[in-house]
Amino acid sequence: MVAKTIFGLEEILAKELADLGAQNIRTANRSVTFDGDKEILYKANLCLRTAGRVLVPLTTCKILKPDDLYKATRTVNWLDYLKADGRMIIDSVVNFNKSFKNSMYAAQLTKDAIVDQIRAKTGKRPSIDNTKPDIRINLHINKTDCSIALDSSGDPLNKRGYRTERTLAPLNECLAAGILKLCCYDGSRPLIDPMCGSGTFAIEAAMIALNRAPGLIRKNYAFMLWLDYEKGLYEKVKSDAEKKSHKSLRHPIIGSDRNKQVIEKAKTHAKRAGLQSIVKFEKMNIIDQIPPEGKGIAICNAPYGERLDEKEIEQLYTTIGDSFKHKYEGYDAYLFTGNLKAAKSVGLKTSQKIKLYNGQIECRLFKYEMYRGSKKFKPE
Ligand SMILES: C[S@@+](CC[C@H](N)C(=O)[O-])C[C@H]1O[C@@H](n2cnc3c(N)ncnc32)[C@H](O)[C@@H]1O
The missing domain is CATH 3.40.50.150 (Vaccinia Virus protein VP39)
Structure with missing residues (x-):
């Protein structure tokens, strides 16, 4: 998994993850990668103070031409994550890639690959929904490196749920x-x-x-709409956190x-x-x-x-x-x-x-x- 953070907080986040019981923790620029099961994923969303979001990587690839993205997207079995007529949103960031001058084109191609795969298997098709998606896909292309992940957080984790009033220059x-x-x-x-x-x-x-x-008063995380969501497990994670x-x-x-x-x-x-x-x-x-x-x-x-x-x-x-x-x-x-x-x-x-x-x-x-x-x- 990958927890995203702010420049300079990587080591702090790595320590937080170690305290939660995550394994194989490695810091990178503005992110920390780690291994863990579903319980760790829920804990990471609920308990991390310095992570902006937690991603579950599905595939990585090299992108030299647009078709590389299309093919890489189709290596994922999307029906494991999305109902045939489900709703999705694709958040895409593209930096310094010759094939994709803008992130919208990359998102469009990723969507096409997912729709084509599911339609070929079921005859039905998922759709894009910007307001209430079942899954949030995170597409990141930096030069030729591409990663496709599921965003387990949804709203960024700094949105704890207590800030309601507008003020000048509030800190994240x-x-x-x-x-x-x-x-x-x-x-x-x-x-x-x-x-x-x-x-x-x-x-x-x-x-x-x-x-x-920090997440105790927040009601929603993206993983709560996933096909494999275990409400009982999340409630246990939450009640353990409350007891501590x-x-x-x-x-x-x-x-x-x-x-x-x-x-x-x-x-x-x-x-x-x-x-x-x-x-x-x-x-x-x-x-x-x-x-x-x-x-x-x-x-x-x-x-x-x-x-x-x-x-x-x-x-x-x-x-x-x-x-x-x-x-x-x-x-x-x-x-x-x-x-x-x-x-x-x-x-x-x-x-x-x-x-x-x-x-x-x-x-x-x-x-x-x-x-x-x-x-x-x-x-x-
Ligand atoms: C950048 S803001 C702080 C933002 C804060 N960290 C947050 O997250 O909302 C700076 C604050 O300093 C306050 N301030 C400016 N001069 C001050 C002074 N002499 N004494 C006390 N507060 C002052 C301003 O009213 C303003 O709210």
């Missing part, structure tokens, strides 16, 4: 969970996000701290933001996630925020500055650095940003820099260790 939930893991957050220390926006870090942190599977979830935190999790409206939205999200009594959200400027006592973790995803002028954004990042220096003694403070220039205005010595992407934007996760007497310093 898988990225937020991955960043928390990169910060070594496991619930054994206080956590604060003083620029929490819609609350993604705080909510994901609560699920990590409580050992709560703790009821309360050992250390506080706080999110704050200067914008009252986004705090209301963060509260709504926490409620939807069933975490309203677990995570505390408050309206507060980072300048006034005092973190909980103890050697905690502070994480903030500062604005990148699209809506601010250069002076304002530099001032904001200086304020972040000043707040970390004066109020976060004993903390590991992290800043996640796509504005690498503004990050210099934080003026603190970084002990770690990790490259990540937020969508297409190249970002960094900066770590500042705020031990007693941490110095502000002037970057060159």
Whole structure:
């Protein structure tokens, strides 16, 4: 199987898969391949925090001409996966292949091969259905390498089901969970996000701290419509996951933001996630925020500055650095940003820099260790 992820989170995802009991785990660029049975497949969808989707490969081939794709598609016995008059959707991505200038043509040819095979065997034909397909086929062509897989997730796994409100620049939930893991957050220390926006870090942190599977409130996965779906097995996987979830935190999790409206939205999200009594959200400027006592973790995803002028954004990042220096003694403070220039205005010595992407934007996760007497310093 293949679990897709975000650049920079491959090792974290591999560890998550190992913890679930997956076998033969191998990392690749933005994905991790692994072996496992149906139970592992269900667990992967329900429990992985850093995977975007989980694919079950059906075949791979080399594509030098269009007919290679048609023939490869017909090597799969599609009636194992789809009723003769069933409904399917084909998600296709084509990069750098001379035979296919666009992904639509590749998807069309794949559909033709499936329809021709099933019609020849049964006289009936499946159809394309973009809204309620029985199976979701993932076609990926990169140069001459092609893979055809079943997408077991459907909606991407970052759609946990708790985010309902629209806010500016919310973080992808898988990225937020991955960043928390990169910060070594496991619930054994206080956590604060003083620029929490819609609350993604705080909510994901609560699920990590409580050992709560991120998919527990989600109702649908694509595999639930598969011919071989075992409802009883999925329900067992889900109830095992529920039993492993703790009821309360050992250390506080706080999110704050200067914008009252986004705090209301963060509260709504926490409620939807069933975490309203677990995570505390408050309206507060980072300048006034005092973190909980103890050697905690502070994480903030500062604005990148699209809506601010250069002076304002530099001032904001200086304020972040000043707040970390004066109020976060004993903390590991992290800043996640796509504005690498503004990050210099934080003026603190970084002990770690990790490259990540937020969508297409190249970002960094900066770590500042705020031990007693941490110095502000002037970057060159
Ligand atoms: C990029 S957004 C955070 C998005 C968040 N990670 C999420 O997933 O929704 C940055 C947030 O910083 C907040 N902010 C900006 N300046 C602030 C300040 N001085 N004190 C507290 N919050 C601030 C903004 O209101 C905004 O919600």
